[in-house]
Amino acid sequence: MKRHSPSAERNKGPIGDVLGHVLSASGRALEVASGSGQHVVELARRFPSWSWQPTDPDPDAIASIEAYRTESEHLNIRPALRLDVCVEPWPVDAVDLVLAINMIHIAPFEAAVALFGGAARRLPPKEGLLVTYGPYSENGVLEPESNRAFDRSLRDRNPAWGIRDLTELDRLATTSGLERTETFEMPANNRLLVFRCVGAASSVTQAT
Numbered sequence: 001m002k003r004h005s006p007s008a009e010r011n012k013g014p015i016g017d018v019l020g021h022v023l024s025a026s027g028r029a030l031e032v033a034s035g036s037g038q039h040v041v042e043l044a045r046r047f048p049s050w051s052w053q054p055t056d057p058d059p060d061a062i063a064s065i066e067a068y069r070t071e072s073e074h075l076n077i078r079p080a081l082r083l084d085v086c087v088e089p090w091p092v093d094a095v096d097l098v099l100a101i102n103m104i105h106i107a108p109f110e111a112a113v114a115l116f117g118g119a120a121r122r123l124p125p126k127e128g129l130l131v132t133y134g135p136y137s138e139n140g141v142l143e144p145e146s147n148r149a150f151d152r153s154l155r156d157r158n159p160a161w162g163i164r165d166l167t168e169l170d171r172l173a174t175t176s177g178l179e180r181t182e183t184f185e186m187p188a189n190n191r192l193l194v195f196r197c198v199g200a201a202s203s204v205t206q207a208t
């Protein structure tokens, strides 16, 4: 039931450290592509004034998240929901933070488009944050060789997958009403990107 991701175990601390510099005192967080559930438990522990909604499209991931959630006894983690960013409506209302760790490169580019658009529609202007974490190329240059090898392995598994360029994501952000305001260098040649809502995106209100 419980999955264990060694990389999630390694990066959950550094991600939590950076979010400590970025997040306001309290709010509602939506994690997409939660995977095993290791991140949401760590973040709920570190940020008890935030409510955390973990999600994933994969039923096995939902089972794993639920196993971690119930074991942790953190009351600020909501029961995991099925959410594929490409399928609207999302089963969530307005949120203050959308977090996507290691998703953008392990999905077709349409998923990144849906992530940015869906996040912008649910985040409040100016205060709302979309945070993504993973490897990225910059101006078409992907460093180091280990990331290039990883990119080749992703594209071998699925030609629609692959490490995205910061320029592509910045363009996507602009068309969605977001702007990249901070970039943090992270361990193992990853980066954490902070996109902030710049305007009044059309909001989504729906029953939960």
Ligand SMILES: C[S@@+](CC[C@H](N)C(=O)[O-])C[C@H]1O[C@@H](n2cnc3c(N)ncnc32)[C@H](O)[C@@H]1O
Pocket (backbone or CB within 6 Å): 005, 007, 008, 032, 033, 034, 035, 036, 056, 057, 058, 061, 083, 084, 085, 086, 100, 101, 102, 103, 106, 107, 111
């Ligand atoms: C490499 S795992 C990352 C899991 C976790 N965030 C982590 O870093 O350990 C990629 C995750 O993306 C999810 N995913 C793939 N396509 C998605 C989509 N269209 N919408 C939401 N999640 C998606 C998968 O189900 C999987 O859990």
